[in-house]
Amino acid sequence: xxxxxxxxxxxxxxxxxxxxxxxxxxxxxxxxxxxxxxxxxxxxxxxxxxxxxxxxxxxxxxxxxxxxxxxxxxxxxxxxxxxxxxxxxxxxxxxxxxxxxxxxxxxxxxxxxxxxxxxxxxxxxxxxxxxxxxxxxxxxxxxxxxxxxxxxxxxxxxxxxxxxxxxxxxxxxxxxxxxxxxxxxxxxxxxxxxxxxxxxxxxxxxxxxxxxxxxxxxxxxxxxxxxxxxxxxxxxxxxxxxxxxxxxxxxxxxxxxxxxxx
Amino acid sequence: xxxxxxxxxxxxxxxxxxxxxxxxxxxxxxxxxxxxxxxxxxxxxxxxxxxxxxxxxxxxxxxxxxxxxxxxxxxxxxxxxxxxxxxxxxxxxxxxxxxxxxxxxxxxxxxxxxxxxxxxxxxxxxxxxxxxxxxxxxxxxxxxxxxxxxxxxxxxxxxxxxxxxxxxxxxxxxxxxxxxxxxxxxxxxxxxxxxxxxxxxxxxxxxxxxxxxxxxxxxxxxxxxxxxxxxxxxxxxxxxxxxxxxxxxxxxxxxxxxx
Numbered sequence: 001x002x003x004x005x006x007x008x009x010x011x012x013x014x015x016x017x018x019x020x021x022x023x024x025x026x027x028x029x030x031x032x033x034x035x036x037x038x039x040x041x042x043x044x045x046x047x048x049x050x051x052x053x054x055x056x057x058x059x060x061x062x063x064x065x066x067x068x069x070x071x072x073x074x075x076x077x078x079x080x081x082x083x084x085x086x087x088x089x090x091x092x093x094x095x096x097x098x099x100x101x102x103x104x105x106x107x108x109x110x111x112x113x114x115x116x117x118x119x120x121x122x123x124x125x126x127x128x129x130x131x132x133x134x135x136x137x138x139x140x141x142x143x144x145x146x147x148x149x150x151x152x153x154x155x156x157x158x159x160x161x162x163x164x165x166x167x168x169x170x171x172x173x174x175x176x177x178x179x180x181x182x183x184x185x186x187x188x189x190x191x192x193x194x195x196x197x198x199x200x201x202x203x204x205x206x207x208x209x210x211x212x213x214x215x216x217x218x219x220x221x222x223x224x225x226x227x228x229x230x231x232x233x234x235x236x237x238x239x240x241x242x243x244x245x246x247x248x249x250x251x252x253x254x255x256x257x258x259x260x261x262x
Numbered sequence: 263x264x265x266x267x268x269x270x271x272x273x274x275x276x277x278x279x280x281x282x283x284x285x286x287x288x289x290x291x292x293x294x295x296x297x298x299x300x301x302x303x304x305x306x307x308x309x310x311x312x313x314x315x316x317x318x319x320x321x322x323x324x325x326x327x328x329x330x331x332x333x334x335x336x337x338x339x340x341x342x343x344x345x346x347x348x349x350x351x352x353x354x355x356x357x358x359x360x361x362x363x364x365x366x367x368x369x370x371x372x373x374x375x376x377x378x379x380x381x382x383x384x385x386x387x388x389x390x391x392x393x394x395x396x397x398x399x400x401x402x403x404x405x406x407x408x409x410x411x412x413x414x415x416x417x418x419x420x421x422x423x424x425x426x427x428x429x430x431x432x433x434x435x436x437x438x439x440x441x442x443x444x445x446x447x448x449x450x451x452x453x454x455x456x457x458x459x460x461x462x463x464x465x466x467x468x469x470x471x472x473x474x475x476x477x478x479x480x481x482x483x484x485x486x487x488x489x490x491x492x493x494x495x496x497x498x499x500x501x502x503x504x505x506x507x508x509x510x511x512x513x514x515x516x517x518x519x520x521x
Contacts, residue, residue, distance in 0.1 A: 027361040028472035031317050031494055035479060038493045165343040172515060
């Protein structure tokens with residue numbers, strides 16, 4: 001009798017078709033998360049105005065109010081303010097606290113920062129895990145770092161193929177360092193078929209954004225005519241740009257060239 | 263002057279009057295609560311429809327574009343991780359699409375097994391409002407009938423059995439003593455209180471569910487002259503524009519590579 005009394009009537013409202021218990025609940029959860037992060041949060045809006053007018057202490061208060069309501073963007077900004085000691089006293093514990101909450105809500109920048117925090121503390125496994133979440137959400141910086149972690153084998157078993165995958169995703173979003181790393185992989189041809197044309201293409205994209213190693217490599221490819229037609233003018237142009245940035249091999253090359261053809 | 267003969271009430275009879283009063287009160291509360299819950303349920307149902315129509319479809323669109331981007335990436339550079347990523351994105355897009363466009367469980371045809379029909383008839387015979395002794399009981403029977411109908415239409419034999427058990431336990435025998443009736447009424451009160459508690463639990467579950475909380479958020483925002491669904495839709499449209507741009511970028515890359 002006791003059991004029955006506890007069970008009572010069961011009003012499972014399936015007849016009305018309310019999809020409380022169905023697979024739909026995730027689409028509602030998503031809406032709720034996005035709604036609580038909407039930029040129309042009044043505390044957040046006020047804090048942004050304060051921040052932009054340099055009233056950092058006041059801005060921090062506003063961001064904190066919104067952060068406590070679960071506003072992920074505010075939580076993230078608040079964590080960076082604690083990191084920089086802007087408007088609040090520098091405080092690693094508070095910074096990590098808000099960063100983590102924002103990251104758990106799916107804030108991509110917070111995830112990337114949290115990953116970096118773990119990385120700096122030599123916790124590679126956790127760093128990898130958070131980096132992967134941010135990378136999955138298409139953050140180029142995280143995709144590049146994830147590629148590096150795969151390359152070195154930090155927090156994960158090393159895999160050049162995985163590294164290439166992530167470099168590529170970041171590279172196609174215009175992330176120069178990733179473009180240069182991807183070009184390296186094409187140039188070396190260890191984990192994937194060697195392809196000098198692809199190497200030249202990605203070196204060029206990175207070089208145009210000022211990546212010194214890519215400039216040097218591109219110059220070298222022009223010099224020997226690998227993947228692109230040999231072009232002495234282009235060779236000199238790119239090697240000089242790299243040397244101007246202090247790239248050692250490029251400087252040596254410049255000196256050698258000055259000796260060869262002053 | 264006519265003399266009124268006042269019969270000394272037995273203690274049981276006095277208690278019975280009080281218990282009947284309590285029973286009617288708790289049953290009235292039950293009806294109220296049931297009506298309130300029905301309203302909440304239909305509000306949530308309507309909100310769900312609005313949400314899916316205005317926001318859900320945009321999520322579906324966004325996920326579809328994202329799935330296409332990852333698939334183009336596979337076309338561009340085939341690798342295990344690229345393929346895994348594309349599969350995940352496609353699955354997610356499918357789930358969102360199903361959720362947004364109401365590709366629900368198959369609407370099953372209603373064909374109750376004979377045992378359920380028998381059970382329902384057995385119950386209906388006992389709790390039909392026409393059989394009620396007084397007005398209060400009639401009201402209560404109407405409520406029970408409604409529940410029985412609902413349970414029957416979703417093929418819920420457990421609830422029907424429970425209703426029947428409840429009724430058997432409390433059904434009056436002709437010419438029973440006050441003491442027996444008192445026991446019976448006490449049980450009836452217990453049943454009603456138990457049902458009230460069940461309704462409370464259901465209301466809490468409804469409000470604590472994702473849709474329930476979203477509904478509450480939207481109501482709160484509405485009181486501040488904000489339209490939560492419109493805000494959500496606007497943000498989503500921006501994200502869709504971004505994704506569309508990324509898709510076009512990936513496709514341009516494909517053309518550039520001549521693949």
